[in-house]
Amino acid sequence: MRKVIVMTAILALTACGQESNDKIQPAKVASESTTVQVPVAHxxxxxxxxxxxxxxxxxxxxxxxxxxxxxxxxxxxxHFLIGPYATEAQALEAQEQIKLKPKLEGIETNVVELPAAK
Structure with a gap:
């Protein structure tokens, strides 16, 4: 019985060490990348x-x-603007939400494309 418990403990410890090493390697690789693309609101x-x-x-x-x-x-x-939004579809959705809210009645909007940042 003791041998079974000792063998189980050894296997468990070995497996735990294996998993932690597997988790460390991807973390090192992820920290090496420096380029991040952020969606630009237009x-x-x-x-x-x-x-x-x-x-x-x-x-x-x-x-x-x-x-x-x-x-x-x-x-x-x-220009008095609401947003910004990443896509024209998001801007159109926000425009519809404004129309549906009773307390925002009377606020009329047009969807516009923002100029590119210089």
Missing amino acids: WALEITQGQRATITDTTGRLIEHGFNNFISERDGVK
């Missing part, structure tokens, strides 16, 4: 002109409902 929703609410009121309502917004200046003109 799309946003532009709030159209003619809004009756102030920017602070609109910003507060958007933040309340989980929509990030920012002001971008292009060619000397300030």
